[in-house]
Amino acid sequence: MDANQFSCAAAWGAVVDVALREQVDIVAISGDVVDRQNRYFEAVGPFERGLRHLADAGIEVVAVTGNHDFDVLPLLARGAAAEHIRLIGVGGAWERYTIERSGAAALHIDGWSFPSMHVLTNPMLSYPSSPDDGVPVLGLLHADLDQSTSQYAPVALSDFRQPQVDVWLLGHIHHPRMIANAGQPLVLYPGSPLAMDPGETGAHGPWLLELSPGQPVSYRQVFTSRVRYETLSIALDRIDERGDLRDQISSAIQQRLGEIARDGGELACVSFRVILTGRTPLHRELPNHLKELVADFQPQARSVTGFVDRVFYETRPAFDINDLIRRNDPPGELARILVALEAEAVPAACRGLLDDTLTRLNEVRRQRTYGAIAGDEPSDHDIARQHLLREGYRLLDTLVAQREQASP
Numbered sequence: 001m002d003a004n005q006f007s008c009a010a011a012w013g014a015v016v017d018v019a020l021r022e023q024v025d026i027v028a029i030s031g032d033v034v035d036r037q038n039r040y041f042e043a044v045g046p047f048e049r050g051l052r053h054l055a056d057a058g059i060e061v062v063a064v065t066g067n068h069d070f071d072v073l074p075l076l077a078r079g080a081a082a083e084h085i086r087l088i089g090v091g092g093a094w095e096r097y098t099i100e101r102s103g104a105a106a107l108h109i110d111g112w113s114f115p116s117m118h119v120l121t122n123p124m125l126s127y128p129s130s131p132d133d134g135v136p137v138l139g140l141l142h143a144d145l146d147q148s149t150s151q152y153a154p155v156a157l158s159d160f161r162q163p164q165v166d167v168w169l170l171g172h173i174h175h176p177r178m179i180a181n182a183g184q185p186l187v188l189y190p191g192s193p194l195a196m197d198p199g200e201t202g203a204h205g206p207w208l209l210e211l212s213p214g215q216p217v218s219y220r221q222v223f224t225s226r227v228r229y230e231t232l233s234i235a236l237d238r239i240d241e242r243g244d245l246r247d248q249i250s251s252a253i254q255q256r257l258g259e260i261a262r263d264g265g266e267l268a269c270v271s272f273r274v275i276l277t278g279r280t281p282l283h284r285e286l287p288n289h290l291k292e293l294v295a296d297f298q299p300q301a302r303s304v305t306g307f308v309d310r311v312f313y314e315t316r317p318a319f320d321i322n323d324l325i326r327r328n329d330p331p332g333e334l335a336r337i338l339v340a341l342e343a344e345a346v347p348a349a350c351r352g353l354l355d356d357t358l359t360r361l362n363e364v365r366r367q368r369t370y371g372a373i374a375g376d377e378p379s380d381h382d383i384a385r386q387h388l389l390r391e392g393y394r395l396l397d398t399l400v401a402q403r404e405q406a407s408p
Helices: 008-022 040-056 072-078 242-262 283-289 291-296 330-342 348-366 368-373 381-406
Strands: 026-029 060-063 095-101 104-112 137-142 167-171 177-179 186-189 207-210 218-221 227-235 269-277 304-313
Touching: 008 026, 008 040, 026 104, 040 060, 040 072, 060 104, 227 242, 242 269, 242 283, 242 304, 283 291, 283 304, 283 381, 291 304, 330 348, 330 381, 348 381
Parallel strands: 026 060, 104 137, 137 167, 167 186, 227 269, 269 304
Antiparallel strands: 095 104, 177 186, 207 218
16 A cells, blocks of 8 residues: 555645536635644645646635744745745734635635744634625634633634624644534634544545525535544443454444445545443453454455554453452452542542552653653543553452452
8 A cells, every 4th residue: 555645745636636626716725734843845846736736727725824834834835836825814914815706806715824833812803894795705714712721823612703704714623623503604624634643533635615695605525535543432241252252343343444435535544443342251351362453454345444553442341340349358449449430530539549640651651762652642630540440450350360260
């Protein structure tokens, strides 16, 4: 499988292809089209080629900058691509750009661009009110929605109830999000056209919007991402044979892969993160039984290949824990701790254990051996609790098995 088909350059090429095929009027970009941390010269060629193809077809490109490309995108827009892209709202000041057809205004685009990497204020507070001239209005903005303490232009959903705006196109989050409330402007995070990591589940690709005077905005997403990430939960209740275990898991993955492939667009592969749940006598042995699931399992559906990236073991032993919590022995003590950790509100007696576990997890993360994950988000109390539950139930299963073996 050619890795180049999963690159950001290929994703931009797919967006251009959709625009040409659908004969759109404009391509609107809501920021972070280039990552300032990446190699600048690597981005120039593919981006400029796409702009030229669009320009040759008479398709205008209008963009604002985001926190990742506030300094890079203006450089691209001033270079060889300058005549093929219109960057608006530069410097953090609202700007209106009007698309004309046959000498008349056809669409107003109101845009605001990031002036620096961090913006602590709400850009909507300075949005100018304009008289309604009957021309559709598209708002173009890179911002963090309903995150009041964000460093990336925090805005609130209530800010977008501007009567003269038909649709707000937002950038910042990579996962698509549509907010369509009756009587209010459409608010759309189109997301990244390429799924970038396992946290960005579901379909990805550009959106087609149609704006007409006096008419509701019509919209649809085109699935162009060649890779898709999925989280799949599989219950293993009453599974007690290794063969049944493999059948249950492989059937669930193949079924979901087939559902995705039917509407997959240009999809080539699906990466699954599998969460195993339920009570099973195989609880303690699952990691050994399923080593080959990650290494070798590659189901096919149409032209789409499935992979298993990781398996999360959230199963529980098949025994009744309520029978154990009444015992005054090590398994009983451990069972009581696990029941407490599973409570919605963890009792005060267990909070010290959670704090200590969290401290130790983050200490491991900071060790030089694990430098490759140093940029990951630090663990939190929920992660610490899941870690304790997973390892605690594994230990409890071992203790119960040892006690059963010792019984005459």
